[in-house]
Amino acid sequence: MFSETRKEKSRRKKVCLMKIFDSVLLLSDIDGTVAWDGKFVHRNFEAIRHFIDNGGHFSFSSGRNHRDIFFVLPNLCELVNMPCILCNGSYLYNAQTTEILNPRYLDSKYTIHLLAEIRKKFPKVGFRVTTPDGFLVPENDAVIMQQLAQWGTEDLATVQDQSQFDGERWFKAVFLSDELTLSHVAEYIQSHYQNFFTLSRSSTTLLELQPFGVSKSYQFPFLRRQYPGSVICAIGDFDNDAEMLQSANMAACPENASEEIKKIASIHVCHCRDGAVADFIERIENETFSVRRS
Known part of the structure; x- marks a missing residue:
């Protein structure tokens, strides 16, 4: 029977201490992805809490701004633990501090x-x-x-x-x-x-x-600097999500997504109203667990 080297023991200990979603950033579109007909799908709430509690960083990437986002997500601060990408990438918003970050304005x-x-x-x-x-x-x-x-x-x-x-x-x-x-x-x-x-x-x-040049993926470099070594996962349903999905490490779309988005996303999950984000989190967990076991 072979004995472990010190390096192998150290690696195994580090893996055991890691939480399942460490270094994973998950960005979700809102309307048609996590919320249906203006209402947040409850199944997603439990899944997002599980994701965050196990080391993940979750936020939203939306065409909405830092004011009307609260009309559909009044409990926004409970749902996110990293800045939101708003106005289709024109800026980031820290919901906890109410700070606007890295803004780009129209000419x-x-x-x-x-x-x-x-x-x-x-x-x-x-x-x-x-x-x-x-x-x-x-x-x-x-x-x-x-x-x-x-x-x-x-x-x-x-x-x-x-x-x-x-x-x-x-x-x-x-x-x-x-x-x-x-x-x-x-x-x-x-x-x-x-x-x-x-x-x-x-x-x-x-x-x-x-x-010019701004899309939902425009803020990815900023987030990568803030969270070095991270893997970006994204889910969206309509055409303004295209660049975000193309730039993500893992890209998903709900069953109700547009045909263009279905061609881009490699992972297809259930309809928005059935908890598409929760489905995606389960897929991320399964793939992450498999990678860390290997």
Whole structure:
């Protein structure tokens, strides 16, 4: 029978002391991934607690901002133990300290000019801008105000004459219309402002405008510096999750994901309403345990 060397004993002791999710960062989209129809799926809560209690770092990666995220996740601080990626990657948010980290803002000059052109060329398209204070909405934009009222977030909106927009500290802009019209809006922006903005879709009726080069994966280098040696796992359901899933070490999507996302994600789990994040955590645990046993 062979005896263990000192190095082998040290390695075995270290492995025994490690928790199953040590060095694992898990990022989840919110709407359509961890929450269905605006409601958090309870099965996910228990799984997230298990993940964190066993050494993992969990947070959300969303198009939402640090104000409206609490409308769907009022207990956010209980669910996360690392900064959230918000506004599709425009900044990180520490829910415990309420600090905004590593922000990227839209170019004020070009954004103001673009919004004026969109209002002229596509008058029926609604739009809003996300700022540190919430939403900025142009006067008489009934389309956007109706949407915010449906979500219960109209109190987060500041209504202002568009001529008074200053473009300062704008994280992103969102256009609201039908799918075909938004396709025309996207074509116009890409043909005239290709090197100034990045576009993404968070649903068939929402087109999102971010700073050039920004997506949900934009903040990955920052997180890797904060958590050296970490493995990033990500789960999402719609097109604005694409870059995040492509850049993650493990990528998953729920059954209800778009066809594009299903092609990107190597791991397919159950429908959002059945606890997709919980399913993914089980897969991570099984794979991590297998690797550490070998």
